[in-house]
Amino acid sequence: MRVNLNGRDLELPESMGERRLILFLREDMDLTGAKNACDIGACGACTILIDDEPAKICIKRVKDVAGKRVLTIEGMAAPDGTLHPLQQAFLDRGAIQCGFCTPGMVLVAHAFLLKNPNPTRLQIRKAINGNLCRCTGYQQIVDAIEQASTHYRRPADYPHPGIQPLAKAP
């Protein structure tokens, strides 16, 4: 079973297929950015991207990503640590408080902006509606996604985490 995890190919034994995906990432790979907060796919804190589509992985198994491309929050920044413009926007706009929902929020926003780089604020709200946040009231998260959207309007320029290394930050 082959899985591309944050740009790197992994070969996993078939016997791992039934392992809960969230435990595989958090415990076996030490990728603890995806959080487990409800176990039933209700809150979105465990969101990752599978082939650029957001997925709540507390209800998924390793076999669900066989042959697929997986992006976790740990794959968003450049290998040299340079933040993705979307991550920088979350910092600049005060979109982070406790930070527990942040990895899922960033990834769901990334997937959305890949598809719609010119969104209205209402479209942004709709895109993150499945991800719960108790601290921020979402206002500054929407601000951050709106600010970052400009970077997605130049597809040739914007980095695509998990597929190609980020260019050096300007």
Place this chain on the structure above:
Amino acid sequence: MKDALDKCWRNDGPAKVTGRSKFSDDLKFVRLLHAVPVYSDFVHARIIRIETADAEKAEGVLRVLTARDVPGANRFGQIISDYRIFADDKIRYNGDVVAMVVAETRDLAIRAAALVRVEASVLPAVLDPEGALLPESALVHEDRGSNIVNTHAVRRGDVAKGFEQADFIIEERFSTQSVEHAYMEPEVAIGVPRPDGVIEIYGSMQHPFSTRRFVAACLACSLAEVEVVGTPLGGGFGGKDDTAAIVCARAALAAKLLGRPVKMMYRRDWSIRESYKRHPYRVTYKMGVTKGGLITAVQCRILADGGAYCSVTPWVTWRSTVQCCGPYRVENVHCDTIGVFTNNIVAGAMRGFGSPQMNFVVEQMVEIAAERVGISGVEFRNRNRVRQGSVTITGQRLDTHKVSMGEVLDAVLKETDYEAKLAKCSHGTSSSDELYGIGLAMSYRGVSLGAEGVDQCAAIINVQPDGSVLLEAGVHENGQGAESAMTLIASRELAIGVDRIRYRRSSTSSVPDSGTTVASRGTIMGGGAVTMAARELKRKIAEAVCTELKCLPEDVSFDRGNVCGPGPGAAMKFDDAIALMFRTQRYPYACGVFKAPPVSWDEKTGQGDAYFTWVYGCQAAELSVNKKTGKVTLLSAVAAHDVGRAVNREMVRGQFFGGMAMAAGYALHEEVKSKDGRITTLNLNTYRIPRAMDLPEMTALIVENPDPQSPSGAKALGEPTNEILAPAIANAIYHATGRRERSLPIRLSAIPEEPQEEDCRL
């Protein structure tokens, strides 16, 4: 440094946005064991036997612990020691933990937990708080002789006379619901036995010092033998105090007995089942007003359902009592408050702490009164609100700070164009399916603990030989940005960049016990301590460098990374000044303490200077109500709060929006539902917190009147933002539909074409 102050700055931001931040469940420990709680199906029952043999024999299980295994105190509490680490004599609510299974893996522990059997004789469940007061009611705690947790009162003037002077008397009843904090991170605790015998605790809790007290009491050891290490917290909102501390105590107990690290991580359904909630209130409120629109008297009875254990019910209901008339001058007040024990879920601290309930009542009462008098709600508020030098209903003169009640009200009226929008409200009729309404509410709030308890906080600044700074304060990072605020305050005071300051990972073993990070006291108390520490450090630096700068110590100033004398060119770099101190055998180390100014309280009369300072806030909501479905759509929300001084502007805005969102949920969505004492809304699919689409665009108006009694100038914000949007929404719904909603959460059905009972026009 200027950049950091203009933009949002968080010391933990990069770690949180990259997933590197390590919350409690993200930490790894070698040979870690897992513990899970065991519940019973009972709601109120006397325990006969807890049978653990089968669970103990199950695969992977090391130990099943019950109350018998607790070497020290099994009962603890901040006010009354009645909260059990494990149920011992009785089960008092459905979330009581009877045992704990410790196993090699969490799955094996969960499997074994199902094998624990509880034999108990069922007692009548006390589920109605009014019924709990009847003489024939069963008792939740027999040793207390009644189901009363506590009472409070305000006795001011003569209400009989006050009602005689009134032209109108309005009497209403209100009720509010049980509310879950719904922090995104459920409770987690890890106990780690250290080689030196100390138990280290990593956990999701907002009160490291009370956690340490719980743990030490449970293990029968000294405070010095427990170290609670600050760990990034996935939200608290008041909810990670008692329960979270008990979870830590259980993990510590297992770690101590088994000699291995033990993690106790809560599933969401366990968290909702066991952790305390916001109190449901029932309030009877009688107000007398004159034709001239002045309040002559208020008589009220407040009944709070405290659930199975005391927790902080006496303190929560005390704030409700002190603030029972809202920010209004009332000469004659008779208020009786009762907290009761029931077999419902425990109620305790939640953001607002007794004010959201009372503001829901008072801010509708003033609008009802205004309508009877025939003036607008705004005009009524202006005639009765506190002003500079006003005396509160507890006899406190508001003269130590700027009373900005009018300023925040005006800010909201102007931003919303309130009067114009009020004229457009539907009052129950419209040509389309949507009814339009706008409404507002305002409050004042006593800052920090007040007469609830001893209020002080410490901070330590320890400058290193290269001039870099280690900072720590006795407040906890709950997610609100406390560490960043402390760092910004130190940066401003010392005139050095935030990049030179590292906030130390806090620990109960390094900084003095500074109480709990609740009551919106983090910035005012922690920031006060940091300011005092910085001033003490500057004094030490000034003494060390004054000879070099050819001046007196008091003439030394600090400016943009330099330590300066009064003369031209008399300056040295901060780093060089520090190096000089080390060369001359002086440590650039300071511990600062901020002691809250004195407060007073007479429990019998309910009179006294309840809080050393107050904050003022006003919020408005615009909404539409669908006539056919009753669905409420929020269109906008605007808030103005006097924060004293804004330390980190984007984070200040974040407190506004987060508090308002939570209040919108309180108004329209949220309710912990129970059936026969068993909670049915056990996860985030059935307990519905606001989503991005449920909320409108929100506006934050930051009002700054630095408080002379606060060393940093900052006051409080976390709770004020959460305590008035629900009544603003209720008032807006009234202006839209002509219906007065007296019960939370507000659930509307279809709206008939004509308003039913009341004349809705102002």
